[in-house]
Amino acid sequence: MDCDKIQELLVGLRDGTLPQEERQSVEQHVSTCVRCTNDLALIDEAFELLRDVDEEEAPTHYFTNLLPRIYERIEKRRGRDLGFAAPVWLQRLLAPVSACAVLVLMFGMYKLFNPVSDPSQSHLMEIVSEFPGEEIEGVAESESVSSVLARAVEPSQRLMESVGNPTMVSRDIERVLVDDQLDHGHALSIFLAAEHPFEDITDEDVDSVIKKLNDTSL
């Protein structure tokens, strides 16, 4: 075995998770390899230091009071969602959602007149379908999708900023199409759905998805 493979096993040698048959070959390798001997010494040192750290404690009564506080938060969010006025999240979501709907419609027309398949789009759908109900990070961590995500940032931000201004939205859609970035709005809707497969989308959720899209592009 080479050093890179051995390195993965060194920690197991110390925390007792390495099977007996591997243990012998790792120990044999370490006894003849300076690099791995040094790494093992570092691991020993790390575990010794970690054992010596003062354990922190949660504040007194924290766990006794947590459940009522969770319910308080649930009620607060439920009350906000049931408000008579159109909730902020709905107002903010309106533009991207309608933009996505128009994009889907235009995408259909585009496909009708350009029946060439779009490999990046189908690849994206394939990747997303591998993560049913997955958190956005799970999807975003897939390298294949990061380039689509990165390109989704700017158009999605523009769409978000254009809330309440239909002219701006349609102009934006036009620009997205002209720039051949048809799949970006679609990507945003996919990631919103992936992030919130089971629940209503709140304004914080939208902010958080946009934020994640931004972070992913950095």
Place this chain on the structure above:
Amino acid sequence: MDQRSDHELIRDFKNGNDKAFNILVLRYQEKIYWVVRRLLPDHDEADDVVQDIFVKVYRSLNSFKGDSSFYTWLYRIAVNLSLNEIRRKKTRRTFALDDTAAQYESGDVLPLEQMERDERTRLIKEAIERLPEKQKKVFVLRYYEELPYEDISKILKTSVGGLKANYFHAVKKIAEYVKHGLR
């Protein structure tokens, strides 16, 4: 102590028994708090994220299909929401340093051994906080939670080989950081 399994509790919750959710919270609150707290060393931030995690669970439980275990699903939410918070804050903190500095400034004389111990503790926390995201979450789940690699693999959707490599690098970096800091 309620003997019902997680899946039985979820089934009861879906049938309208809210108390089943309470039992799930009580069963996991401490574990989840410590996962979050290791990732976000500030208690108030951790508390905020912990509440959000359980609110999310409450709102999503009716649609939980049980493809993975509840525990895997819950840990995944916990890790993801904690990392979101870290990304949101971005600014690096020097958490324990402030406490230690305040203690020294107050004129309290600490025994040398305790001072060294405090310094090591500070450096280790700082080292963990500086780890890259992937290494940090693997380290917290493996070292502090003592979860088997197979479980971590389901939570983080990463191969066991990748996890082992990340764990190795995390442990090594912590030792190097602390050694360098103590010089």
